Amino acid sequence: MTDSALDVTLRPRRSVLYMPGANERALEKAKTIPADALILDLEDAVAPDAKPAARERVCAAASSGEYGLREVTIRVNGLDTQWHADDVRAAAAAGPAAVVVPKIGSASDVHAVEKALEAGGAPDHTKIWAMVETPDAFFRAQEIASASERLNVLVMGTNDLAKELHAEHVPGRAPLLTGLGLALLAARAAGKVILDGVYNDVKNLEGFEAECVQGRQMGFDGKTLIHPGQVDPCNAVFAPTEAQVEESRAILAAWDEALAEGKGVATVNGRMIENLHVENAKRIIAVSEAIAQLG
Structure with missing residues (x-):
């Protein structure tokens, strides 16, 4: 079955797995992991001196057609970094399903990314996934979500939100619920997909599943993940029974x-x-x- 056989408006995004762009073995392993989508990461997972090589490797992987029906995206470095322009230019040429952009704070940030993709010749199918990670961004979530037709997904940056709030990571995520609720309202008002943030304790599967259930009950379409072992339980929770x-x-x-x-x-x-x-x-x-x- 080809990628085009899927209705893109209903594309499952239950499990969205971050994979380190500097790790060639990880990129190869990702071809066999049953995640609905992959985020090939050029940001946090890549050391500064390894970023140019990782960029080349990730763009080659994203354009290879070797990941089956998995939705393959590229997380670029933030707008305020020295690597952002080169990342977006290379990603535009590679034509992944989306470019995932950290710390989007306003509609103008979305417009800047959109213009850079267009200037780089990105195909229409390459969308923008905006990461919402700061208090200011959560207050502006509706502005961000409705800024562009090319933007189709909001991604929650819960670790950064907790850091900015000086909040603790606690079961039930009470300190984060106000922000998450604002983002959910914004995504639904704009007709966009919204993905929950990561769960850090990869050995605590019980806690992870509980947070998946919470996310599904709140209305998230799926969850971003940091370990392949989280994929199967996440797929199960976010699928209709x-x-x-x-x-x-x-x-x-x-x-x-x-x-x-x-x-x-x-x-x-x-x-x-x-x-x-x-x-x-x-x-x-x-x-x-x-x-x-x-x-």
């Missing part, structure tokens, strides 16, 4: 029957069903079918 799919099909069947009888409401398992439930049922089924296409 069989029970949810079966209930959704029952809702659509009952709704169709009600419409045929000239009614504006239906009942499923004793619950009143209205149009909003129907729209949610359609979304659940569509997401489940899109995941099934990944194999």
Whole structure:
């Protein structure tokens, strides 16, 4: 199945794994990891003197076509760094699914990245994923999310947010919920995808799964990850369950029957069903079918 066979508006992004761009073995291993998307990293994971070589390696990987249906993106260095312009120029030529840009703080930052991609000849399919990481950016999340049609994903930078807030990393993430909630509202208002931040304790799978469940319940589309061992549990949590799919099909069947009888409401398992439930049922089924296409 080709990449174009997926409906890009419903592309699963349950698990989005960071891979260090300076590590050739990691880039090779990523071809076999069942993550929905990959972020080939030129920023935090790469030492300053290794950045030029990593840039060449990552761009070659992103344009290789060897990652199957995985969505391959490149995280460039920030706008205020000496490497940013060269990163974006090279990424534009490579044509990945997206360029992930750290510390986006305003619509003007988005516009700057967009202009640089266009100047570099980036294809239309190369989108912008904006990382929202600072208090100011969270307050401006709606401005950022609606700044460009090329921007289609917001990525939460929860480690940097915690640092800026002087907050502790605690179960339940109470110190971060205000910011995350603002970003969720902004993403949904602008019709964009939103990804939860990383979970740092890679050995604590119980805590990781609990945070995945929290993220799904809040409304995130998926989660960014820092270890391959997090991929499978993340995929499971962010996928609709069989029970949810079966209930959704029952809702659509009952709704169709009600419409045929000239009614504006239906009942499923004793619950009143209205149009909003129907729209949610359609979304659940569509997401489940899109995941099934990944194999």
